[in-house]
Amino acid sequence: MEFAIISALNGVIYGLLLFMVSAGLTLIFGMMGVLNFAHASFYMLGAYIAYAVSSIFGFWAGLLVAPLIVGGVGMLVERYLLPRVHAHGHAHELLLTFGLALIIEEAVKLFFGDFPVNYQMPESLRFAAFSLFDTNYPFYRLFIGGIAVAMFIALWLLLSRTRTGIIVRAAERLPAMAEALGHNIPVVFMSVFGTGAALAGLAGAVAGAFYPTNPNMGLELGVIVFVVVVVGGLGSLKGSLLASLMIGLFSSYAVGIDWSLATLFDLAGLGGWARAVGGLITMEVSSISGTIPFVLMLLVLLIRPAGLMGERN
Amino acid sequence: MxxxxxxxxxxxxxxxxxxxxxxxxxxxxxxxxxxxxxxxxxxxxxxxxxxxxxxxxxxxxxxxxxxxxxxxxxxxxxxxxxxxxxxxxxxxxxxxxxxxxxxxxxxxxxxxxxxxxxxxxxxxxxxxxxxxxxxxxxxxxxxxxxxxxxxxxxxxxxxxxxxxxxxxxxxxxxxxxxxxxxxxxxxxxxxxxxxxxxxxxxxxxxxxxxxxxxxxxxxxxxxxxxxxxxxxxxxxxxxxxxxxxxxxxxxxxxxxxxxxxxxxxxxxxxxxxxxxxxxxLFYQGLIFVLVMLYAPIGIGGVIRHHLRHWRSIDWSRLAAPYALAGVGGAMIAGGVVFLTECVAILFGEEYAVAMRDAGDTLPPFEMAGMSWDPLGPASWLPPILLLSIGGLCLHRARDRIKPLWDAIEGGAAKEGTR
Amino acid sequence: MTDAPGNSPYSLRLSGVTKAFGSIPVIQDVDLDIRAGERHAVIGPNGAGKSTLFNLISGLFPLSGGDIRLHGRSIAGLSPHRINRLGLARSFQISNIFHRMSVFENLRIGVLARHGIRFGLFRPVDRMRRINDETDAILARVGLTARAHDLAGDLTYSEQRALEIGMTLTTGADVILLDEPTAGMSREETARAIDLIRTVSEGKTLLMVEHDMSVVFSLCDRVSVLVYGNILATDTPAAISANRAVQEAYLGEEADI
Incomplete structure (x- = not known):
């Protein structure tokens, strides 16, 4: 029971973190058709900038500055780099951002070294939110979840309730028409890209203080975020949320489960044989929790190739 | 054959x-x-x-x-x-x-x-x-x-x-x-x-x-x-x-x-x-992104483009701007490498130790067999010069190369062979 | 009437064909019989669902309801390549060619498919005499011999339309769907396109979407009028142009523009 509740909480919060990053990716993809391969690198950049700033000006300054700088970087990429390859098609946009991801990763190694840095939450946030079955649940996890939720509410209000949101949605459907109506579409696109990047940066700044901050964090999270996008469906925010939470929960539960395929064979009385075969069959779920998202993705590809919420592609 | x-x-x-x-x-x-x-x-x-x-x-x-x-x-x-x-x-x-x-x-x-x-x-x-x-x-x-x-x-x-x-x-x-x-x-x-x-x-x-x-x-x-x-x-x-x-x-x-x-x-x-x-690996990433931005067809594509138009290329006019572009490119590469290696050294662990030993000041560092002062203007002048002059060379070269190639490709299009 | 496969007087029979995108009906309960060997046009105002109808017949979209029979055999739910192999080829409203391949190769891809050499991996294609000769013959039929080795993407618009028609011929289909083959052409180009379509559709069944009534008049045996997803009338071109209801539907639309 304890395991179930704590895992559920951890899973939901990890899922919300995934959504914080994948939401920006989905937003940009839905609007501009650009899959930003460097998006998870923005997440890493956010963590490192927050680390650098917070070591001088304190944690909160880092939390504030990191998304701004990362958002700025995103805008520069959208303004000066993407248009150059746009004419060569989406594959080249993907390749360009792929190259940017490599550069960001190597640049981070250049400045901060190829090892984890000591980016920590402030003492003022280091306390237990509540105790459950003798376990102290860290407040900071709830803080991560809270930031994520607050961000979505803000994003949702912005998109659905304001003039800006209406222009953004119009530009998404009919860019030429929106431009003809006098809206500055290049600026709209740049802002959307910048916002998406800033969201990733914020996620990195918040999560980096809790999870390890190292030069691999971009790729590690990035791969999972890409799985979220494939599982969730074409540029669908709802799909991303669903997929994020699913992957968060599955991964979280998997860590504590010591079943293996052999356990299944036990039910059929074949456990002994299965254990003798070994390999994949005796592998415990807990030891392959990192694999769960990929297996989930393959299953979705088999059953619903377009993704949970996607239209046919 | x-x-x-x-x-x-x-x-x-x-x-x-x-x-x-x-x-x-x-x-x-x-x-x-x-x-x-x-x-x-x-x-x-x-x-x-x-x-x-x-x-x-x-x-x-x-x-x-x-x-x-x-x-x-x-x-x-x-x-x-x-x-x-x-x-x-x-x-x-x-x-x-x-x-x-x-x-x-x-x-x-x-x-x-x-x-x-x-x-x-x-x-x-x-x-x-x-x-x-x-x-x-x-x-x-x-x-x-x-x-x-x-x-x-x-x-x-x-x-x-x-x-x-x-x-x-x-x-x-x-x-x-x-x-x-x-x-x-x-x-x-x-x-x-x-x-x-x-x-x-x-x-x-x-x-x-x-x-x-x-x-x-x-x-x-x-x-x-x-x-x-x-x-x-x-x-x-x-x-x-x-x-x-x-x-x-x-x-x-x-x-x-x-x-x-x-x-x-x-x-x-x-x-x-x-x-x-x-x-x-950093340089590799840079090269890749530069190729994607400026020559998306890749090195092989650029070579093939030249071979295809070989007979209409007037090398006597194209050679000089190409050489200029080469010099500019080399200078920019030099400037970028200089800066990158400086960053690698200044943010490296060895330098962090040297800094601590020097009582939290910025001691000079060794690069390419020479000693550089991180706060001295003489240290930062070379990359700035390399980058700016190199950039200027490239800019000039591009302005001269582009019309020549436009003429070559225009001629080819008129012949109807492409 | 019982339709024994392969033995039907109709090349194509649509019965109760329905299509909705989400809750929006686009094609409603359409019945349409295309006789073997006839040239048949579908006309109608913009947004009437003509292209959707083509996409349903050729298998690009799944049907929401009803059935489509090709030579008496149901093709509902089949994938585009299966429908093509049963003898139906189509062109597209927007040129849908292989832009970065030569004109010759564009056509050869289809010729290879017709001969069942789809996954040929063990002989160089340049040595397949019969394939290349047949490709040359189709090149000549659509008048693109001189352009054989140019990139398809470098052709003029009307040449691309001719290539598009050529590609529908390559697979040897006997039912051909052409989606606005003369759209955007000058008067001269249109006249040439009409000649081309007439000669290449000789002995085949032709179904085309067309806006230009003069094209319909000079080419087609029968015309169906599609308005708001319904077939309003099917008759000879002369009878259709005299049809009151059709005039209203059409003039109404023209007046709107």
């Missing part, structure tokens, strides 16, 4: 020269050949069929591990000829590629790229936990066994074995482009929908291309396993997948041998440069 003679000269050189080279260069050549084959196999899928894969490490790695298992069996007495070991890599690449291909080709475009990446990560995350297949975290090793009159003990023998397989594979891949299915592969890239309305099962066709590409990637992985006699799960890492993307697109994905150009350039550079700097 025009392509056969240079190819023959190259082949003779590849056969005759290596015995006179040191072990370091022989090893570099083996790696270069393997990287070339891997890039060509990758490009069959990503360049010719237009299906961009970010996870080809999976098939490369599977080929290597399968070969090592066969080598272990040979050690234990299985009578299998050593020169045919890459067949294990081909078989494994084919089998895994077929399954992965069925999944990956269910989606197209950017999703395809993401799915391939995820499949490679699946291997990367599973392999350390699978002791029997991939040897856990430490990997597996095996010895090359003598066969026929060959001991396969020296690197030179390994080199010739690799050369044989790579040349054979390149010929097969070249022949592939001349077959009906090879032409269909290009059609898939251009317009998959139309292919379907001409009576082809496009999904099946994509799976077949994927499988063939994975099979040759497996051969490349097998050659690496034979050369290294060991492999671990790091072969499945995103880094390996990224390398082949870099090689292929810097070399030029739309030209058959373009990927080979990229593989050769990068492998040689890595061999020469990796001892001198720790920032090699």
């Amino acid at each position: 025009r392509t056969i003679i240079p190819a023959a000269i190259l082949l003779i050189a590849l056969l005759a020269v290596p015995p006179f080279l040191g072990l370091g260069w022989q090893n570099a050549l083996v790696n270069l050949l393997i990287a070339s084959l891997f890039a060509l196999a990758f490009n069959l899928l990503s360049g010719q069929a237009g299906l961009l894969s970010f996870g080809h490490a999976a098939y490369f790695g599977v080929g290597a591990f399968a070969t090592l298992h066969l080598m272990i069996a040979v050690e234990d007495g299985l009578p299998f000829p050593t020169p045919l070991l890459p067949l294990a890599g081909a078989g494994a690449g084919l089998a895994v590629g077929l399954v992965a291909g069925v999944f990956a080709t269910k989606r197209s475009g950017v999703y395809f790229a993401l799915v391939t990446l995820a499949i490679a990560e699946l291997f990367h995350s599973l392999a350390p936990h699978l002791q029997g297949w991939f040897g856990g975290e430490s990997g597996i090793s095996a010895m090359r066994m003598p066969w026929g009159g060959f001991v396969f003990g020296s690197l030179l023998e390994v080199y010739y074995l690799t050369l044989g397989w790579v040349v054979l594979s390149i010929l097969v891949l070249w022949a592939y482009t001349r077959t009906p299915f090879g032409r269909l592969t290009l059609a898939l890239r251009d317009n998959e929908q139309r292919v379907r309305f001409l009576g082809y099962d496009a999904h099946a066709a994509k799976v077949v291309v994927f499988t063939i590409s994975a099979m040759f990637s497996g051969v490349a992985g097998a050659l690496l396993a034979i050369s290294n006699e060991t492999a671990n799960y790091a072969l499945f890492s995103a880094h390996v997948s990224a390398q082949v993307v870099l090689h292929t697109f810097v070399g030029g994905a739309t030209i058959f041998l373009g990927p080979v150009i990229g593989a050769v350039v990068f492998t040689l550079f890595a061999y020469i440069v990796s001892d001198l700097t720790r920032s090699w």
